Amino acid sequence: MSELPLHVQSLPRTNKPMRIAARQAHWLQAAFKNYLEIVGEDIGCAFEVDSAKLAACFVKWLRAVSSQNPKNRALRKKYFGFSAGMMLRELLADMPAKAASQPRNVPADAPVAFWPEGVACTMFCLAVLHAVEIEEFRVGKSENADIHDLRFWWSLKENSKSDPNLVVPFFENIIGVEPNWMLPGIFAN
Amino acid sequence: VQTTPRIDLLPVRETFRALRYRFRQNGRLIRRLTKKFRSKVPFPSAAGKMIEEFEGVVKGVDKYASNVGRKLLNGSTEEILTTAASLQTSDNDTLAKVAYSALCSILRRLGSKEAYVSEAAAHKAFEKVNARAELRQSETAAALLLTLLDEKVILCSADPPGVDALKPSTEAISVFALLLWMQSNCDDPLSGEALFAACDLSIALRDEISMRVERRDQAGISGLFEEFSPHV
Numbered sequence: 061m062s063e064l065p066l067h068v069q070s071l072p073r074t075n076k077p078m079r080i081a082a083r084q085a086h087w088l089q090a091a092f093k094n095y096l097e098i099v100g101e102d103i104g105c106a107f108e109v110d111s112a113k114l115a116a117c118f119v120k121w122l123r124a125v126s127s128q129n130p131k132n133r134a135l136r137k138k139y140f141g142f143s144a145g146m147m148l149r150e151l152l153a154d155m156p157a158k159a160a161s162q163p164r165n166v167p168a169d170a171p172v173a174f175w176p177e178g179v180a181c182t183m184f185c186l187a188v189l190h191a192v193e194i195e196e197f198r199v200g201k202s203e204n205a206d207i208h209d210l211r212f213w214w215s216l217k218e219n220s221k222s223d224p225n226l227v228v229p230f231f232e233n234i235i236g237v238e239p240n241w242m243l244p245g246i247f248a249n
Numbered sequence: 250v251q252t253t254p255r256i257d258l259l260p261v262r263e264t265f266r267a268l269r270y271r272f273r274q275n276g277r278l279i280r281r282l283t284k285k286f287r288s289k290v291p292f293p294s295a296a297g298k299m300i301e302e303f304e305g306v307v308k309g310v311d312k313y314a315s316n317v318g319r320k321l322l323n324g325s326t327e328e329i330l331t332t333a334a335s336l337q338t339s340d341n342d343t344l345a346k347v348a349y350s351a352l353c354s355i356l357r358r359l360g361s362k363e364a365y366v367s368e369a370a371a372h373k374a375f376e377k378v379n380a381r382a383e384l385r386q387s388e389t390a391a392a393l394l395l396t397l398l399d400e401k402v403i404l405c406s407a408d409p410p411g412v413d414a415l416k417p418s419t420e421a422i423s424v425f426a427l428l429l430w431m432q433s434n435c436d437d438p439l440s441g442e443a444l445f446a447a448c449d450l451s452i453a454l455r456d457e458i459s460m461r462v463e464r465r466d467q468a469g470i471s472g473l474f475e476e477f478s479p480h481v
Contacts, residue, residue: 118453
């Protein structure tokens, strides 16, 4: 996955802070569709996006993260990472994207060839988080080396099917935050 | 100083749209029938030629209705949708025009091709529910939702194909989407996408909308608007 660029610059322009734009359905929908189009061009496979499913993911995500907002400025950075993980939880659970074909531009053993939709959604969440963190804290996250390993993606895919909440600690692992395996999906203060 | 009296074109628009609606409905019926009979009638034959003529009449009427519509309605849906409409400050004429155009777009998004939208009914609803200073915007919107439905701003002559899950509340979901969008105040480069986002959000919330509308739960509807209008 690391061979694929994060494409943060492909996120749509907005005159609001990125953390606010990401909580607006019209921006998120446009960003998601645009992002998957660009990733699709990179890997050589088009994605179809189901807008209604994406909106349903957005509603579930918004409710889940709004109810856990710590309102404590010291926890904002951790909360943003958690929120991005929660977005990935909803995307993987309801999967609004579908790869139209097997990726042509990547080796057959690349993670994105194994699971195009899952990797693309993860990259999208990373890109939005990266953009928010650059804007809010002038620093972006670095990715964990595990994500270059196919076994990581196999494990994420299997675990997301058995318990969608486990996606959150997997994502925390990617962004280098201590994963909360005990109470996944619950923001730990 | 003499001024030209202002002509109220709303009844003219409404009458024209009702006529066009009937033309198109009948046109669709004639197309279906001619298609069905074409296979049974040998061509060329007198009956075959007559069927061909019927099809020509339908096409002609449709073209005529489109031409008159362009002249009479003065402006495309897209142009009207860029008009800023605020529930708190816009006049009823503007709100009704914007509501008409937005509802047509929403219904197309939902796949409902045969619904009839009444600008006159929208106007009447906006007149009935005047935004009062003591009410929050979401409370005004909730009252408007129920009034617009009572006034039958949308008449669905047939259920839209492919959206069975929306039954029986296509009207409620469409009007909810309209009012959610009207409260969103999107002002960024992607604001044109906001109407469709409001529509998709309303589909995602369809069960809650249907339940609250059925119970005429104004406080519950207002709560949904308050929760989601900042997130369109």
